[in-house]
Amino acid sequence: MIEEREYDIVIVGSGAGGGTVAQELGPLARAGRRVLVVEQGPRLLDHEFTGRELEMANALYADGGGFLTADGTMTLAFGRAYGGSTVVYTGTSLIAPERVISHWHVPGLTHDDLERRSRKFMSQNNAHELGPELINDNNRLFFEGCRKSGWVARQFPLNISRCRGSGLCNLGCPNAAKLGTNRIQLPNAEASGVEVVTRAEALEVGDRHVTVRVSARRERETGLPSEWQPGMYRVRAHVIVLAGGALGTSALILRSPLARAITHVGSRFTCHPAVILVAEHEHAITNDVGHPQSYYLDLAASERFLLEACMYSPFVTAKSLAGFGAAHSQFMRAFPRLQMILVLACDRATPKNRVTVDAAGRPVVHYTLSPQTIDALVNGTRAAAQIFFAAGALRMNAPMAVPPVIERRDAYRARVLIHSRHFLRGQVSVSAAHLMGGCAMGQPHSAVTDSYGRVHGVPWLRVADSSLFPDSLEANPYLTVMALADRVAEGIRADAGALLSNAATVGRTPSGAYPAATRN
Amino acid sequence: MDLAPVRSILRAIATTVLPETASQDERDWLEMEALIARTVSSRGPQNPEQLLGFLRLVQALPIARYGRRFTVLDARRRVAFLRALERSPLLRLRRGFSGVRSLIVLAYYTRVDVAESIGYRAVPEGWAARGGTVSTIPLAPTLWVEP
Numbered sequence: 001m002i003e004e005r006e007y008d009i010v011i012v013g014s015g016a017g018g019g020t021v022a023q024e025l026g027p028l029a030r031a032g033r034r035v036l037v038v039e040q041g042p043r044l045l046d047h048e049f050t051g052r053e054l055e056m057a058n059a060l061y062a063d064g065g066g067f068l069t070a071d072g073t074m075t076l077a078f079g080r081a082y083g084g085s086t087v088v089y090t091g092t093s094l095i096a097p098e099r100v101i102s103h104w105h106v107p108g109l110t111h112d113d114l115e116r117r118s119r120k121f122m123s124q125n126n127a128h129e130l131g132p133e134l135i136n137d138n139n140r141l142f143f144e145g146c147r148k149s150g151w152v153a154r155q156f157p158l159n160i161s162r163c164r165g166s167g168l169c170n171l172g173c174p175n176a177a178k179l180g181t182n183r184i185q186l187p188n189a190e191a192s193g194v195e196v197v198t199r200a201e202a203l204e205v206g207d208r209h210v211t212v213r214v215s216a217r218r219e220r221e222t223g224l225p226s227e228w229q230p231g232m233y234r235v236r237a238h239v240i241v242l243a244g245g246a247l248g249t250s251a252l253i254l255r256s257p258l259a260r261a262i263t264h265v266g267s268r269f270t271c272h273p274a275v276i277l278v279a280e281h282e283h284a285i286t287n288d289v290g291h292p293q294s295y296y297l298d299l300a301a302s303e304r305f306l307l308e309a310c311m312y313s314p315f316v317t318a319k320s321l322a323g324f325g326a327a328h329s330q331f332m333r334a335f336p337r338l339q340m341i342l343v344l345a346c347d348r349a350t351p352k353n354r355v356t357v358d359a360a361g362r363p364v365v366h367y368t369l370s371p372q373t374i375d376a377l378v379n380g381t382r383a384a385a386q387i388f389f390a391a392g393a394l395r396m397n398a399p400m401a402v403p404p405v406i407e408r409r410d411a412y413r414a415r416v417l418i419h420s421r422h423f424l425r426g427q428v429s430v431s432a433a434h435l436m437g438g439c440a441m442g443q444p445h446s447a448v449t450d451s452y453g454r455v456h457g458v459p460w461l462r463v464a465d466s467s468l469f470p471d472s473l474e475a476n477p478y479l480t481v482m483a484l485a486d487r488v489a490e491g492i493r494a495d496a497g498a499l500l501s502n503a504a505t506v507g508r509t510p511s512g513a514y515p516a517a518t519r520n
Numbered sequence: 521m522d523l524a525p526v527r528s529i530l531r532a533i534a535t536t537v538l539p540e541t542a543s544q545d546e547r548d549w550l551e552m553e554a555l556i557a558r559t560v561s562s563r564g565p566q567n568p569e570q571l572l573g574f575l576r577l578v579q580a581l582p583i584a585r586y587g588r589r590f591t592v593l594d595a596r597r598r599v600a601f602l603r604a605l606e607r608s609p610l611l612r613l614r615r616g617f618s619g620v621r622s623l624i625v626l627a628y629y630t631r632v633d634v635a636e637s638i639g640y641r642a643v644p645e646g647w648a649a650r651g652g653t654v655s656t657i658p659l660a661p662t663l664w665v666e667p
Contacts, residue, residue, distance in 0.1 A: 165646035
């Protein structure tokens with residue numbers, strides 16, 4: 001049995017995109033419009049952010065953080081909770097590079113506009129640089145290693161307030177100090193009268209309705225029960241905003257009959273493939289305390305990679321280290337002496353890399369690392385080696401070297417030892433957390449949406465997440481997602497008169513079916 | 521998912537990948553297997569069979585090279601065999617080994633006692649638990665760079 005519910009606007013997803021749209025539609029809610037956010041994950045109470053790795057990974061990430069690409073060689077990590085991936089990111093707040101926005105060539109989208117909106121959310125989210133007393137050794141070593149290597153590392157603005165330095169950002173901040181949408185935008189939205197339903201999975205989107213399945217909270221499961229009774233719902237709305245992330249939004253459209261009316265969904269998927277590198281120092285350093293990511297080195301324009309200081313939990317560290325046995329164990333037992341660097345390759349959209357769905361409608365990511373992306377990972381690893389040893393490291397674990405441990409005495413040969421011929425798919429641990437593309441902005445003949453997230457040919461449907469990106473951003477995407485979502489909300493407010501006054505039937509054939517999309 | 525039929529194979533791989541697991545007691549082993557079984561089962565209906573199949577393959581493949589199954593190889597040959605899988609020209613074998621390795625380190629390093637034993641001390645109290653902000657690396661005068 002399906003229960004019917006009616007709203008004016010439904011937003012699917014509560015992360016950087018959905019949470020922002022929800023807040024920015026607050027004026028409509030205060031004016032009496034019914035706005036609903038549908039979130040698949042749970043809503044956690046403050047005390048439920050325990051920082052315990054297994055518990056939090058299972059509670060806050062899709063597939064416990066272990067979602068694999070179709071060929072099983074890359075792990076994709078994305079959040080699934082009230083607040084989406086903003087609950088599990090580290091809060092690094094960067095404005096989109098101007099050269100990337102220019103390269104995107106999206107009609108109507110300017111860098112000036114994105115920058116203005118991004119700064120609005122940086123202010124709202126208290127994004128700022130930490131004072132020197134709060135920079136831990138792991139980050140200082142990164143800065144020093146860069147400086148001695150002739151590079152200038154820059155500091156990340158972080159959207160935090162009263163950070164206690166737990167270092168547990170990627171497992172959900174246990175101190176309510178990280179200001180994701182679960183702390184700022186969603187509470188603002190709810191205070192305006194926007195409703196949020198959690199543990200609610202959008203199964204299908206149809207003509208101005210979303211089919212939603214609400215699940216019961218299992219015994220001992222983290223998080224509150226859903227605000228609705230478990231069961232099936234058909235939620236009707238004049239406007240539907242999809243903000244379930246690059247995978248969630250693309251898959252939702254692809255498994256719906258609506259897919260016949262929309263072309264190019266799932267294409268142009270990019271993700272900044274990354275490797276986590278580990279080096280060992282002689283003495284203990286502060287690494288698992290303090291904010292894990294204070295500095296970065298941006299070589300995207302010239303070298304196609306970014307380097308970030310980072311720190312991870314024991315399991316993620318162990319998984320990232322190449323090799324096994326005694327040498328692997330030796331690195332792990334040196335945990336208090338470990339420095340880590342994250343290498344992110346700036347990939348480019350290719351026809352092969354895309355999101356599809358399987359027979360059950362679940363997202364499937366087809367992704368092949370291009371030779372250029374592999375080269376970026378190799379060159380990034382070489383640069384990281386230079387930084388590690390300049391900072392005084394005794395040895396580093398280099399997944400693209402054979403054998404994978406490079407001692408300090410061989411540091412001068414790192415560029416030779418680390419080589420693309422040693423990169424083996426399925427052997428080097430590659431992961432990605434910046435999932436982009438699938439509903440790219442652009443012209444109707446080659447893209448899914450316009451620069452305000454309006455789906456071409458379907459005026460009641462909008463997209464407000466990283467699936468809008470027509471190519472990789474070459475920077476952390478969350479702030480740009482918020483800026484784009486701000487545009488989507490502005491567009492809805494501007495179109496509200498036409499969209500919300502009548503339930504006009506648009507786009508259907510006389511039989512009620514969706515017309516097949518016109519291809520140029 | 522029942523790992524009992526492949527228990528000896530899984531433990532032989534685990535002690536090769538993580539030598540310290542050799543000192544685990546039976547309760548720790550059973551908890552490791554339970555976590556692996558839960559994790560694999562939660563990732564899709566085809567995954568348990570894939571894992572069981574791969575473990576049986578690991579047991580059988582060494583016969584061609586060494587004339588013996590994996591569980592009766594000595595430590596040196598076990599290492600050599602797993603290294604060959606790790607860098608096999610066949611993606612399926614590389615991926616299979618990487619997957620099993622990930623499951624073993626997941627089950628071992630997410631244990632609170634193990635994390636503590638390697639010196640991992642991240643707690644919600646952060647700096648306060650260390651007696652305040654502590655660093656051993658002085659900051660160079662050029663730390664603050666104007667954009």
